[in-house]
Amino acid sequence: MPIYKAPLEDIKFVLNEVVGAADLAGLPGYGEATPELVDTILEEAAKICEEVLFPLNQSGDAEGCTFDNGAVKTPSGFKDAYQVFREGGWTGLSCDPAYGGQGLPMLVNFVVNELVCSANMSFGMYPGLSHGAYNAVAKHADDALKNIYLPKLADGTWTGTMCLTEPHCGTDLGLVRTKAEPLGNGAFKITGTKIFISAGEHDLADNIIHLVLARLPDAPQGIRGISLFLVPKFIVNPDGSLGQRNAAVCGSIEHKMGIKASATCTMNFDGAVGWLVGKPNKGMSAMFTMMNEARLAVGMQGLGLAEVAYQNAVQYARERLQGRALTGVKAADKPADPLIVHPDIRRNLLTMKALVEGCRALALWVGHALDIEARHTDEKMRAEAADFVALMIPIIKAFLTDTGFDVANLGVQIYGGHGYIRDHGMEQFVRDARITQIYEGTNGIQALDLVGRKMPEDFGRLMRQFFHPVADFMAAEKDNAALSEMLMPFMSAFGKLQLSTVTVATRGFGNPDEAAAAATDYLRLFALVAVGFMWLKMAKIAAARLVDAGGAGANAAFYETKLKTARYYFTKILPQVNALNIAILAGAKPVMDMPAEAF
Amino acid sequence: MKVLVSIKRVIDYNVKIRIKPDNSGVETQNVKMSMNPFDEIAVEEAVRLKEKGFATETIAVTFGVTQAQETLRTAMAMGIDRAIYVPVETDLQSLTVAKALKKIVEKEQPGLVIMGKQAIDGDSGQAGPMLAGLLGWPQATFASRVEVADGRVRVVREVDGGLETLEAPLPALITTDLRLNEPRYASLPNIMKAKKKPLENLTLADLGVEPEPRLKMLRVDEPAKRQAGIKVPDVATLLDKLRNEAKVIG
Ligand SMILES: Cc1cc2nc3c(=O)[nH]c(=O)nc-3n(C[C@H](O)[C@H](O)[C@H](O)COP(=O)(O)OP(=O)(O)OC[C@H]3O[C@@H](n4cnc5c(N)ncnc54)[C@H](O)[C@@H]3O)c2cc1C
Numbered sequence: 001m002p003i004y005k006a007p008l009e010d011i012k013f014v015l016n017e018v019v020g021a022a023d024l025a026g027l028p029g030y031g032e033a034t035p036e037l038v039d040t041i042l043e044e045a046a047k048i049c050e051e052v053l054f055p056l057n058q059s060g061d062a063e064g065c066t067f068d069n070g071a072v073k074t075p076s077g078f079k080d081a082y083q084v085f086r087e088g089g090w091t092g093l094s095c096d097p098a099y100g101g102q103g104l105p106m107l108v109n110f111v112v113n114e115l116v117c118s119a120n121m122s123f124g125m126y127p128g129l130s131h132g133a134y135n136a137v138a139k140h141a142d143d144a145l146k147n148i149y150l151p152k153l154a155d156g157t158w159t160g161t162m163c164l165t166e167p168h169c170g171t172d173l174g175l176v177r178t179k180a181e182p183l184g185n186g187a188f189k190i191t192g193t194k195i196f197i198s199a200g201e202h203d204l205a206d207n208i209i210h211l212v213l214a215r216l217p218d219a220p221q222g223i224r225g226i227s228l229f230l231v232p233k234f235i236v237n238p239d240g241s242l243g244q245r246n247a248a249v250c251g252s253i254e255h256k257m258g259i260k261a262s263a264t265c266t267m268n269f270d271g272a273v274g275w276l277v278g279k280p281n282k283g284m285s286a287m288f289t290m291m292n293e294a295r296l297a298v299g300m301q302g303l304g305l306a307e308v309a310y311q312n313a314v315q316y317a318r319e320r321l322q323g324r325a326l327t328g329v330k331a332a333d334k335p336a337d338p339l340i341v342h343p344d345i346r347r348n349l350l351t352m353k354a355l356v357e358g359c360r361a362l363a364l365w366v367g368h369a370l371d372i373e374a375r376h377t378d379e380k381m382r383a384e385a386a387d388f389v390a391l392m393i394p395i396i397k398a399f400l401t402d403t404g405f406d407v408a409n410l411g412v413q414i415y416g417g418h419g420y421i422r423d424h425g426m427e428q429f430v431r432d433a434r435i436t437q438i439y440e441g442t443n444g445i446q447a448l449d450l451v452g453r454k455m456p457e458d459f460g461r462l463m464r465q466f467f468h469p470v471a472d473f474m475a476a477e478k479d480n481a482a483l484s485e486m487l488m489p490f491m492s493a494f495g496k497l498q499l500s501t502v503t504v505a506t507r508g509f510g511n512p513d514e515a516a517a518a519a520t521d522y523l524r525l526f527a528l529v530a531v532g533f534m535w536l537k538m539a540k541i542a543a544a545r546l547v548d549a550g551g552a553g554a555n556a557a558f559y560e561t562k563l564k565t566a567r568y569y570f571t572k573i574l575p576q577v578n579a580l581n582i583a584i585l586a587g588a589k590p591v592m593d594m595p596a597e598a599f
Numbered sequence: 600m601k602v603l604v605s606i607k608r609v610i611d612y613n614v615k616i617r618i619k620p621d622n623s624g625v626e627t628q629n630v631k632m633s634m635n636p637f638d639e640i641a642v643e644e645a646v647r648l649k650e651k652g653f654a655t656e657t658i659a660v661t662f663g664v665t666q667a668q669e670t671l672r673t674a675m676a677m678g679i680d681r682a683i684y685v686p687v688e689t690d691l692q693s694l695t696v697a698k699a700l701k702k703i704v705e706k707e708q709p710g711l712v713i714m715g716k717q718a719i720d721g722d723s724g725q726a727g728p729m730l731a732g733l734l735g736w737p738q739a740t741f742a743s744r745v746e747v748a749d750g751r752v753r754v755v756r757e758v759d760g761g762l763e764t765l766e767a768p769l770p771a772l773i774t775t776d777l778r779l780n781e782p783r784y785a786s787l788p789n790i791m792k793a794k795k796k797p798l799e800n801l802t803l804a805d806l807g808v809e810p811e812p813r814l815k816m817l818r819v820d821e822p823a824k825r826q827a828g829i830k831v832p833d834v835a836t837l838l839d840k841l842r843n844e845a846k847v848i849g
Contacts (some may be wrong), residue, residue: 032791040672044785052784054653089787102787333827555629 002312002425004054006046006115009558012039015111017541018534019368024105026563027375033105038521041093041104045112048088049119054080057120060261061428065202067253072201072263081123082156082204091156096132098149098457110367115299117304120262121432124304126159128297129199130594133160133411135290136211137230148236158207163194163231163267164287170241171445173284174223178214178269180276188233190214190248190274193266195438199235200265201250208233210267212249213283220281228283229274250274266423273417291441294365295397298440302404303359307435309411312353314428316415317345329349341413347572348414352407354535356568357562359400359536362527366392388465389452390549392530394446399527400442401436437595447519450526452512453505462503470533472495482543483536489570490532496581497529503585519587525580539566578585600644600710600747600769602654606638606677607663607699622818625720626805634670637715639677640824643782644713644745646678653747654711656680660703662696668798675793676785682798687810690721695803695810697729702806704734705717709770711752715776715825716741737767741776746844 015021016035023396025034056077058280063075079426094109095101109131126387134153137146152158169175178192190212196201201208210231219225248271254264278286317340321331339345366389375384408429412419419426437443454462472490477483504522506517542559549556610616619626634642638796648654660683661667671682683703693698706714712731717724731738739754743762746753752771757765757778779788785793803810831837841848 032794036669037794040669040676040790041787044676044787044790048784084784085788088784093787102791440629557766 001450002058002308003057003315004047004050004118004308004311004403006042006118006389007307007311008039008042008046009112010357010360011111011364013044013562014284014364015107018361018537019107019364021105021107021364021368024107024368024371027371027376029103030105030371030375033108037597038108040110040569042111042115044088045115047089048084048090049115052084053116053119053123056081056123056261057541058425058428058456060120060122060430061258062422064260065096065248065253070249070251072203072250072265074202074204074263074450075261078123078261079204081120082126082528085123085127086156089155094153095131096150099138099146100152105371107364107367107371110300110363114304114307114363117301118308120261120302121301122304124189124301125259125262126199126202126204126554127156130156130158130160131210132162132290132294133296135293136162136228136277137209139289140228140286141230141275145230145275145277147228148240149232152207152392154210155557157201157205158209158232159205159355160209160211161199161267163197163200163212167195169255174211174221175224176215176226178212180214180227180229180274181265182198183273186275188214188274190230190272192269193251194269195266196254197265197267198262198439199476200263200267201253202263205235207236211277212269213287214274216280222286224283226283228277228286230277231269231274232444235273235299237495246272256435258428258434281283288399292370292393295440295446296363296370297394298398298436299359299363299400300394302401302436303363305404305429305436306352306356306359306400306407309408309426309429310349310356312424313352313411313414314340314349315468316418316424317349320415320418326448337558345414348410350568351573352410354565354573355403355531357409357565358531358569359403359537360530361538362392363396365417365534366396366452372462384465387462389590390457391462391465393449394422394441394450394454395523395527395530396441398437398443398446398523399531401433402524404436404477405430405433435464437507443523444520445524448516448521450553451508451515451519455505455515456509460505467529469496470529472540473533473536477536477540477563480543482524482542483540486536486539486566486570489574490529490536493532493574493577496577497525500525500581500584502528507587513592514588517591518584521584525577525584528574528577528580533570535569538562542566565586600654601656601658601707602673602713603646603658603660603697603704603707603709603710604638604641604713605640605672605715605726606659606670606721607715607718608632608663608667609660609718612636612719618819618821622820624724624816624819632666632670632700632768634713635718635720637717637719637775638776639776639782640779642674642677642679643780644773644775646783648711648745648747648777649678649680658683658707658709658714660784660825661685662691662699662803664688671798672793673785675796675798676790677685678789679781681796683801684798685801685803685806687803688814689810690828691810692812692814693723693725693729695808697727697733699803699806699808700726700730701733702808703721706744711769712772713745714772714774716722716776717775724774727772731772734770734772736770736772738772738774739765739767740774742773742794743776743778745773745779 001478022035024030045377060075066073092101093104094106105160108530130153137149173312180188180190212229212231213226235244237243249268251266271571318338320339321334325337330337330341369385370390372381376382412426415426504518542562545559604684611633614631645657648699649657659677659679662685668684671672715800740758742754745755753766
């Protein structure tokens, strides 16, 4: 049986010391979000995740969802757990108080996302998709729709879905075929088939609100002709009660590699009644405005799985006795030494730890900026935060989910054969993590977004939001003796990022294949530098705290460990940028040279 | 009727306890603290009594360091109406707690006091019975079911080999056992509301109580480590050892 304890100490460190989340309480509407209240909230969230959601993770995976004649049953225990989660008000954490939400910062919601996904990623899909639907309605629907749907989505009585994908149409949403015809009474008739719809049908809530991309009769071809519609499973009567069953029916559920307790549904819309959300033909831009939050949330899924895999790997490495330390017996009273004495095991554990903690810091930095973008009173601050978020989102989505998978995979390795079999739950983390690299825009598409859209925008305006703070930090800390051992490798890596940025930008300008062929390597290089920057910041804080405390004090061990982990990151992980840089400089030719038929 | 509960902030029950190197006590620095589990049950019971309409107001009291106020907020997030915080630097002994609570009870006049059967740090289990003694109230300890009706409280206790049902007139004191209820998770809206609920500060001096320790703690030691076992060659040796060394069979 795997274990999970919410890593609150590290989260609080990042929130309070690295990101400075206390300032959120100074933003309009966030007055309540003081560090003390956030602490209390996270402690309660941790309890529910550890005690209610986590115990259902393995059983939910083994049992899966079942489909019977249009109805989907979630695994045993999910209904009760959802009830606890919903009644606790967790579904509405960052929703608008005007619609019954708690109005807390998005940043707090992201942290809770991490905990939920560590505990039970499949479970997290249901409230996660609802939150996406809530955002779509909140940002784009008219008041009539908002008043009917937002309170129920916020309090979780109803759940939501995002219906984009069709059999012939995944990444390329311009191919959407689902039709919407006006009924004359303000409503529309929706007809088409959507596939892979998470939470499309289930037994957790009374009603399911589908947000569906479809095409109006006179719509232009391609991506500019797509509109967004709200299609409820049950039509809502004027008095708010549930009326007629709508013709939006689940045809089947997928059998799949992971997140087996999350229902992945084929949804058939056979003239279902729906309402337009936002303007005609502006469905894609409506999706774009909520994409940042959704992609960061998927990044948190990757992070959550990496965290839980790491926790279990450490425990196992301490307990499993196998072999003797090369430099002499460590546990003489035992038949063998614990795994944790072996350099290769330590290398794996440290890689996991350094990536998990570094990614957490990076994600919460970006999450914090999302709140600044949404709420700051100063327009310039909002605009800069928006640029920073836009730049970092593809990096967060792709790198955190790649890391989620890689770290979960290392977790299996540490368990050896015991990781490959089901009992310890380690292989489940790998299977669950795999989808995060695919949905919400595959990681390849994230890389294209970075090099094709974010990098060139306004001659690198977005890039400055990362490059400038880094340059400022390096200038300010150049004489900080405590940091010099880390600043040196970081500056070298940052140089590689600058060089490859210029290379990709200039070559890509002449030939887009140049940018596209470098995209994935470039995103990874960028991410490694960005995580390195977080490790620099964390090391600076840790070193200063240790000096303040004279090397002792309550948290000395915590800060010592941070410094050691930072050193590992700078010496053993960050050097990967060198190889990536060389590969990027090699250009597109080796990739494009091969004729398709020669493969 | 008011219901008063007392709560204590203790080392979280999940934490592996470490003894200070000088054997002067348990390491509490940088250790996760939370509400004593039996007190959580007391809080839950009080909140349920209010929800059922038996209690008009619920009050939680704690004696503790500054952070113990967070524990009071937790109790209020679970549904307690207001709290009283009495700052103390070091752990109070049971008798001092009982004397101070007596003063608070006299001031607040609750119809029922609910306390944990023991705090999991000191394991003394004395504060409740001492308070009942000082107040001259009936008490029912280790409650596993509580019903209030017509100015009386009925308490079911799990005793060896069965259940015992007691009844007492109010006001009365109850201490909770593990199976009395399952404490709820605080909801997010209630966590936020708890911030605004009244939290009154009182000092021991206000209550006219002096912390007069009667007991002196000499030292704290870890339990003896389990010795490694031995292999015996045959059943006869085993029997011999059980009979003559372990003396567990005759
Ligand atoms: C478990 C699960 C849950 C899902 N939940 C939902 C949901 O709730 N709602 C929803 O609408 N969809 C959902 N999806 C669908 C998911 O978002 C899509 O699978 C994803 O967008 C990719 O589309 P596709 O599978 O058609 O792959 P394709 O688009 O066919 O892509 C195949 C491969 O080609 C690459 N590729 C495609 N185009 C390009 C390009 N232009 N340049 C370079 N590479 C390219 C992709 O990166 C990918 O590697 C879910 C899928 C799964 C498996």
